[in-house]
Amino acid sequence: MNKFTYASVSTTDAAIAEMDEHDSPKFIAGGTNLLDLMKVNVENPDHLIDITQIAFNQIEATADGGLRLGALVTNADTAWNEEVEKRYPLLSKAILAGASPQLRNMATNGGNLMQRTRCYYFYDTATPCNKREPGSGCSAIGGYNRILAILGTSEHCIATHPSDMCVALVALGATINITGINGDRTIPITEFHRLPGDRPDLDNTLQAGDIVTSIDLPVQGFEKNxxxxxxxxxxxxxxxxxxxxxxxxxxxxxxxxxxxxxxxxxxxxxxxxxxxxxxxxxxxxxxxxxxxxxxxxxxxxxxxxxxxxxxxxxxxxxxxxxxxxxxxxxx
Missing domain, CATH: 3.30.390.50 (CO dehydrogenase flavoprotein, C-terminal domain)
Structure with missing residues (x-):
């Protein structure tokens, strides 16, 4: 793990300002994936920006009758939330199928969206991986690929997205709320994550300095079937x-x-x-x-x-x- 500096912020403006002042900063909340990647030198940020003090930690109704999940609400608190269990049981069940109770107690909703592949070669820095080092090659295509992709692949990458929560969010038609240098915007979750194409190093459509603030669920929750x-x-x-x-x-x-x-x-x-x-x-x-x-x-x-x-x-x-x-x- 490389040396890094650390700052805790309580506003989005402060978080964005911290981003601008460093060469390779990263936001951190629960840290359940990022810290693992740092330990094996897949991620090497020079500065960590702790955003856990920003007020994205609520689950509340939206004006149109849906439900807004704060990006910093933990996976556990989301899965066991009374409204989520009653109106969106598909999401609750998907979250509880993932990770372990200890990790769900730390992992955040925003972090779940951002988690990276568990491809063996992505984690092995001794092997070529276009997702980790663009242009180096894909060891998985001709290697051991039992857990990897069968749909939407490219000659550059066959990695899979690991989230359970995101599968349910796509089925429910969720939207992702974002703030950043260019202001606020909303992205349908179907457009949030990317297929690998020739840039498998890009997991999603976020821009530099963007922060996920919340996830909106529509009124329709398919709670019966x-x-x-x-x-x-x-x-x-x-x-x-x-x-x-x-x-x-x-x-x-x-x-x-x-x-x-x-x-x-x-x-x-x-x-x-x-x-x-x-x-x-x-x-x-x-x-x-x-x-x-x-x-x-x-x-x-x-x-x-x-x-x-x-x-x-x-x-x-x-x-x-x-x-x-x-x-x-x-x-």
């Missing part, structure tokens, strides 16, 4: 091989609206609009779900060790949709 299914190597404290957020609006046995988002398979949470269209106005049945699963995995590409994830993802989609429709009991 939802499922979050996470397939992993062990029952806790493990990242997803494949995860599925499924949310439905049903009238009788007819699907009136559908959301289908995959985790563990791409550089960002993978929402399939085509699969959702194949579900809409159809009967909630296994055959319908199988057709949607096939559509969601069109274009998927395995790289050897991770090729099994294509079939695994299809089966996980069918099972999650069955659970969301009430055809199978959820764990």
């Amino acid at each position: 939802y499922a979050y299914l996470k397939v992993r190597d062990r029952a806790s404290y493990a990242f997803a091989l494949v995860s599925v957020a499924a949310a439905l609006t049903l009238e009788g046995n007819q699907i009136k609206e559908a959301r289908l988002v995959l985790g563990g398979v791409a550089h960002k949470p993978w929402r399939s609009a085509e699969a959702e269209a194949a579900l809409t106005h159809q009967e909630a049945s296994v055959s319908t779900f199988e057709k949607a699963a096939a559509i969601a995995l069109e274009g998927a590409k395995g790289y050897g060790d991770n090729t099994f994830k294509i079939e695994l993802a299809k089966r996980a989609i069918v099972r999650a949709l069955k659970q969301a429709a009430g055809l199978e009991e959820q764990a």
Whole structure:
């Protein structure tokens, strides 16, 4: 770990000013991912700006009837919040599927959005990695890639986004509120994270000095028909091989609206609009779900060790949709 300086701030203006005064600064809140990356010299900031004293630590109603999640609210407090549990149980379940209780007690909502891939080669500074050092190559494509991406990949990177929370947020249609040097703005979460393309080092669409202030959830929470299914190597404290957020609006046995988002398979949470269209106005049945699963995995590409994830993802989609429709009991 390199030497760095530290400052604690209590306003966004002070945080932005601190950013301007240093060569390679980083914001820090819970630090559950950043500190790990610093320990193995993947991240080497010269200055840490502690933003935990800024007032982004509330969960409150929005003017349109939705819910605003402060960026500094912990994952644990979000998952167990009464309104989140009641109105957005998909989000609560996804958060509780991630990490460990100790980490959820420290990790923040803003930090969860910003966390970086757990690709083995990204963490191994002795190997080439375009995500860590652009232009150096991708060791994962020809290496051991069991946990890595099968959708939205490029010749430069097959890393996956590790978040459970973000998969649910995409299914719910959340928006991200940001402030920075250029003022305030809002980004749909579907546009927040990036696919790798030729710049896999860029995880998201934030600009230098931007701070995530909060996450807005819309009124529609799919509280009646939802499922979050996470397939992993062990029952806790493990990242997803494949995860599925499924949310439905049903009238009788007819699907009136559908959301289908995959985790563990791409550089960002993978929402399939085509699969959702194949579900809409159809009967909630296994055959319908199988057709949607096939559509969601069109274009998927395995790289050897991770090729099994294509079939695994299809089966996980069918099972999650069955659970969301009430055809199978959820764990």
